[in-house]
Amino acid sequence: MADAAVRPAQPDDVAEIARIHLDTWRTAYAGILPPSVFESFDAEEARRAWADAVEHAHVFLATEGTWVVGFVVAGSAPEQEVADADGSLPADFETTALVSTLLVEPRWGRRGHGGRLIATAAHALRDQGASRAVAWVPEADRATKSFYERVGWAADGTVRTLDAGGRPLREIRMTGGLALLLQH
Structure with a gap:
């Protein structure tokens, strides 16, 4: 495998992020999302x-050699993303972050990206004071659910x-700590 790394996105990466977003959804979610979702992608x-x-x-x-192969977006979690089903907020809602997108x-x-x-x-979120994070995953997306379980x-x-x-589209909320270590 060529050199693999992770780097912060820059404004000139936006077109590549959008391409990866659509291409990955078309492949990974073809059986989960209806074709109209892909057709209406602007x-x-x-x-x-x-x-x-x-x-x-x-x-x-995520990069491999000179190729951008995936990305993650994370930040502060809006209250509605961490609220319980009854609308109540957990005690740690102020230190709960959101991983809104993770696509490879x-x-x-299966190369560690x-x-x-x-x-x-997780490291960046801990540095901003977060103690845990949540991510929403389509219930039918067993690969992503399994990925989060492995971490x-x-x-x-x-x-x-x-x-x-x-x-x-039914989604489940995954949650976990941020003491994740980079595996080589």
Whole structure:
């Protein structure tokens, strides 16, 4: 394997982040999301959203050699992301962060990129005072659920249902500590 690394995203990485986002969703979520979701993907809108994320959140890129192969976005968690099903907030809500996106292109999978991304994000979140994080995962996405379980996170019993192009998409919330170590 070529040199693998993780680095902070820069504004000129936005187009590549948007490309990875769409390509990965098309491959990994083809059986989970309806085709209309991919057909309605607005590349310019995605670039604007990712530019905002690069400016306001922790966005890290996984690289292998000269290739960008994945990314993670993490930052402070809005209250609605950490609230219990009844709307109450956990005692540690002020120190709970959100991993909003973690994607590695499937062709680059199983090479440690996801582990390096989550460990780097966890380190940055700890530095900003977070004690744990949450991530929402489509219930049918067994690979991502398994990934979070391997790093010591678990489903906390909270679920939500989103509208995915007219089809319900059930997500489970995974949560875990941020004392993750980079595995070589």
